[in-house]
Amino acid sequence: MLTKMQKDVLTEILNINMGSAAKVLSELTNQKVILKIPSLDLQSGNEIGFKLFDKSSDFRSSVLSTVRFGKNFSGKAYIIIPFEDAKELVNACTGSYDNEKEIFSEDIDVIKEISNVILNSLIGEFGNLLNVKLSFSFPNVEFAEISAFENSVLPLDMHFLTMCTSFLLLKSKVKGMIFIALSTSSQNMLISKINEMLAAINE
């Protein structure tokens, strides 16, 4: 759906903003945090389901954080973190290793805050790139089982900007996925802008 050049440009732009999200998280947690998006693609919900949520995938039982954004450029952004990685991320951020494997309401609030910082940075960057003012909702955090994810959480016929991401903290490495569902007009806006930038580079 995206050419290699288009992907490269978008990955570079978003990684700069992931850097600023990492800076906020570093300040929050008093430790070095590195956030990376090594690759991205534009895929249908169906493709994501097949590729990422097979039986052996760690994502089958996950914590899902969702943010809606809107006005001129609209859609829904998701961060999905495997359940065990989510607890690891909370522990790494709070520095309190409490031996509990369960995720409690305080932990959910931490995930909410982290995803708020990351998604604000990412979506905010789209706003800057397209020169539009966006509005954001607060993240809604929930537990997602694969069956629920396949059937209702991620619309299968919609296209998503799919990003693998990793959170590198002092003592831990946590993996996650970011999906950004864009309305058709927003998707076209973004691709046009990237093409514009590529044309400017080639001139």
Place this chain on the structure above:
Amino acid sequence: MNNIYLLALDAVDMGVILVDSEHNIVFVNKYIEKISGKEAEDTLYNNIKDIISVFNRALYQNSLQAVFDSNQSRFFSSKIHKAFLFPKGTELENYRQNMKIEPLKVFDEMYAMIQIDDVTNEVINERKLISFINKLEKDYKEIKESEKKNKTLAKTDSLTGLYNRHSITQHITELLKSRKDLSNKSLMFLDLDCFKSVNDTYGHLVGDALLIKVADVFRSLMSEGDVAARLGGDEFLMLIDNNHNEDSYITQLAQKILEKVAEPIFIEDIKINITISIGIARFQDSIESAFDIIDRADEAMYKAKKNGKNSYVLS
């Protein structure tokens, strides 16, 4: 009409503050007045950092500014930040608040709405609940372990650790009910010869130790699926899976038991020579109850005793 909104904001159970683009406070609700101990008129038009000191830090100031610069909302969790505004004299460690900052456009003016939600009780209650659940889980495990232990104790002979009379009788009864592979099974009745003289000569402690050693001999010769039990005194039963219904298997096993038990047994420094008599009964269609088969094996054992002991008889 505006008064209704203000009254509603005063009634909510969380702190609400509105700040303008200069970060000056333009509204505080009653909750904030109560927590800060300051009347609204003493806080209005002050900079937010004069009322909530965390806003002196760049992290919070930047988040507040992001509302005006890029319309961004920001959530701060109690687990990371603990609290933002708490009554004087209250220990921070015991206080938990979440904070939200979000844009609020009133006509053409942009404001930041700060909501401070006290989650102290939720956190305390959840911790209590977790501790209660953990205790319940621990208690449940202890009860289950205790039940398992009691079940094992109820089934076994406390001296030898073999099954007791009740459990082997039950086992045989279930076997008879199922009628499964009965032709492959045999029952041995084993009785030590002249055990009374060991007790009379060396005392009951040595007698008991001898019974434990004899039980160990049975265990060492048993195959998987075989069951051994102590009926009481020096009487034992062994339920044997008679391999391929061959008499030679069971007679060879009986011979091995005779030989092994007849070897000198040492209880500390005391050398004891003892023998055993064995009666063997095969499961047949005419057997109706556990008592039938035990009686048959017992009769065979008496024949072995009559034959001069230290021998087996297959009925």
